Amino acid sequence: MAYSEKVIDHYENPRNVGSFGKDVEGVATGMVGAPACGDVMKLQIRVNKQGIIEDAKFKTYGCGSAIASSSLVTEWVKGKSVAEAAGIKNTQIAAELALPPVKIHCSILAEDAIKAALADYQKKFGGGEVSGAARVDPAQKAAD
Amino acid sequence: MTTTRKNPIYLDNSATTAVDPRVAQKMIPWLTEHFGNPASRSHPFGWEAEEAVENARAEVAKLVNADPKEIVWTSGATESDNLAIKGAANFYKTKGKHLITTKTEHKAVLDTMRELERQGFEVTYMDVEPDGLLDLDKFKAALRPDTILVSIMHVNNEIGVIQPIAEIGEITRAKGIIFHVDAAQSTGKAPIDLASLKVDLMSFSAHKTYGPKGIGALYVRRKPRVRLEAQMHGGGHEKGFRSGTLATHQIVGMGEAFRIAREEMAAENERIRMLRDRLLAGLKDMEEIYVNGDLEQRVPHNLNVSFNFVEGESLIMGMKELAVSSGSACTSASLEPSYVLRALGRNDELAHSSIRFTLGRFTTEADIDFAVKLIKERIGKLREMSPLWEMYKDGIDLNTVQWAAH
Numbered sequence: 001m002a003y004s005e006k007v008i009d010h011y012e013n014p015r016n017v018g019s020f021g022k023d024v025e026g027v028a029t030g031m032v033g034a035p036a037c038g039d040v041m042k043l044q045i046r047v048n049k050q051g052i053i054e055d056a057k058f059k060t061y062g063c064g065s066a067i068a069s070s071s072l073v074t075e076w077v078k079g080k081s082v083a084e085a086a087g088i089k090n091t092q093i094a095a096e097l098a099l100p101p102v103k104i105h106c107s108i109l110a111e112d113a114i115k116a117a118l119a120d121y122q123k124k125f126g127g128g129e130v131s132g133a134a135r136v137d138p139a140q141k142a143a144d
Numbered sequence: 145m146t147t148t149r150k151n152p153i154y155l156d157n158s159a160t161t162a163v164d165p166r167v168a169q170k171m172i173p174w175l176t177e178h179f180g181n182p183a184s185r186s187h188p189f190g191w192e193a194e195e196a197v198e199n200a201r202a203e204v205a206k207l208v209n210a211d212p213k214e215i216v217w218t219s220g221a222t223e224s225d226n227l228a229i230k231g232a233a234n235f236y237k238t239k240g241k242h243l244i245t246t247k248t249e250h251k252a253v254l255d256t257m258r259e260l261e262r263q264g265f266e267v268t269y270m271d272v273e274p275d276g277l278l279d280l281d282k283f284k285a286a287l288r289p290d291t292i293l294v295s296i297m298h299v300n301n302e303i304g305v306i307q308p309i310a311e312i313g314e315i316t317r318a319k320g321i322i323f324h325v326d327a328a329q330s331t332g333k334a335p336i337d338l339a340s341l342k343v344d345l346m347s348f349s350a351h352k353t354y355g356p357k358g359i360g361a362l363y364v365r366r367k368p369r370v371r372l373e374a375q376m377h378g379g380g381h382e383k384g385f386r387s388g389t390l391a392t393h394q395i396v397g398m399g400e401a402f403r404i405a406r407e408e409m410a411a412e413n414e415r416i417r418m419l420r421d422r423l424l425a426g427l428k429d430m431e432e433i434y435v436n437g438d439l440e441q442r443v444p445h446n447l448n449v450s451f452n453f454v455e456g457e458s459l460i461m462g463m464k465e466l467a468v469s470s471g472s473a474c475t476s477a478s479l480e481p482s483y484v485l486r487a488l489g490r491n492d493e494l495a496h497s498s499i500r501f502t503l504g505r506f507t508t509e510a511d512i513d514f515a516v517k518l519i520k521e522r523i524g525k526l527r528e529m530s531p532l533w534e535m536y537k538d539g540i541d542l543n544t545v546q547w548a549a550h
Contacts (some may be wrong), residue, residue, distance in 0.1 A: 003461070010457070011462075014529060015341035017529050019534065031531065032205065032548060033547070033548070034547030034548065035493040035532060035547065036209050036491075036492035036493070036544065036547070038455055038456075038457075038492075039455065040479070041531070059529055059530060059531040059532075060530070060531065061455050061529075061532045061533055062455050062457075062458060063455055064457065064461040066455075066458075067458055095297050096351060102324075
């Protein structure tokens with residue numbers, strides 16, 4: 001299978017691989033997928049008091065496209081507010097990495113990983129504003 | 145330092161082999177100078193082509209200790225499987241409609257069986273044991289009074305295990321059931337003696353044994369005689385079993401490839417066994433690796449290993465310096481793990497994490513040493529990236545985790 005240059009770059013030089021220590025504050029974790037399906041993604045975000053994602057880390061069991069998708073989203077969520085991060089769509093990930101149709105599920109899984117991490121953030125740190133803000137279209141938000 | 149290399153090392157000899165240069169050389173004149181149609185009876189162009197075809201037929205027969213008259217040329221093992229299974233099932237359908245095969249057969253057999261089911265036959269797809277081998281008692285129990293045909297492969301393409309075809313043949317012959325064996329993966333790797341084996345039909349391929357692609361053969365036993373309904377109709381070539389102008393150059397190539405196999409297989413298999421053992425020894429001390437399939441009842445060319453907690457496709461991508469196959473059919477876009485490994489009872493994770501290494505005539509010791517070093521390095525890197533490895537290291541039993549299926 002031919003991979004796009006971006007997939008190969010993320011696969012060979014994955015960004016932000018790892019896990020946060022158990023005592024690091026403001027960390028939320030999303031784990032999605034199943035080994036039986038051939039891919040599992042773990043995405044961790046470290047969020048500050050202002051609701052800004054300061055750092056992100058991932059670990060992924062899966063094909064090159066799954067690894068690239070999760071590596072990419074760690075770059076994308078960094079510096080974003082939790083509300084902005086909730087607006088990242090699988091179609092953006094798929095377009096950025098030029099994923100072929102059979103690999104679209106990798107981008108969907110990456111979007112699910114963000115959602116799962118944000119849900120964990122909400123559960124751990126409350127903040128009703130996330131659920132409300134999560135519905136805000138990022139394009140709209142950028143416009144105001 | 146990262147292990148790198150310009151050209152990948154070819155460890156996928158069960159997919160296909162390089163044509164041996166001696167074979168290629170022998171084929172060429174039959175394309176250019178000696179281009180005659182072997183069926184032309186009226187001039188020397190035809191006569192010499194016919195002689196070359198018959199010499200090659202004798203070589204193929206000799207490798208498997210058969211009579212040359214029992215060898216029918218086909219386009220490859222897929223066609224041989226189709227001709228044998230459909231041909232015999234349709235010829236003997238008045239005797240019964242039950243067929244038996246195993247779940248680990250090649251798709252050329254499984255899909256042919258599916259087609260026969262659509263035509264009204266009943267097929268039993270037998271499970272294999274965790275070592276990949278067919279249990280003979282279970283096989284005997286699966287036989288029915290209306291069973292007319294059994295098709296079991298000799299050597300499995302994914303895990304290299306050798307099925308007990310001698311024992312199966314004794315059982316089928318005693319009951320008058322036709323026995324077909326797909327031997328695409330075994331010529332030149334495991335000895336075949338059709339004078340003693342009670343096999344009625346056997347499929348061969350040239351390109352797995354250093355011959356060209358596009359040519360194969362079907363062995364059709366004469367004593368006791370096996371009848372087939374032809375699947376390809378036309379000029380009545382090959383005693384009516386398979387019409388179509390014979391591809392002299394391909395046939396010459398297959399004959400030469402099988403001659404070399406017969407003469408060199410004993411020494412070659414010993415060399416390949418040493419290389420395989422070297423590969424296995426190099427990987428043995430790694431954590432959480434599993435060899436798939438029995439190691440004893442197996443051709444020396446094959447090593448199929450699951451590297452737990454690493455997904456097969458990313459593994460292949462990570463080992464681009466090695467040309468290997470993954471049991472994770474992700475590579476063929478279906479996202480299903482290998483049906484062969486699933487049939488062995490391997491769980492999905494291990495089935496997804498498997499790599500098939502198949503060694504061949506042109507594999508060297510340096511190739512193996514490079515592969516071992518590279519595999520260890522890349523598996524280590526991928527495991528560092530794997531959340532499953534992390535959980536395993538934290539002592540979490542992955543079977544107790546509730547996964548969100550997607």
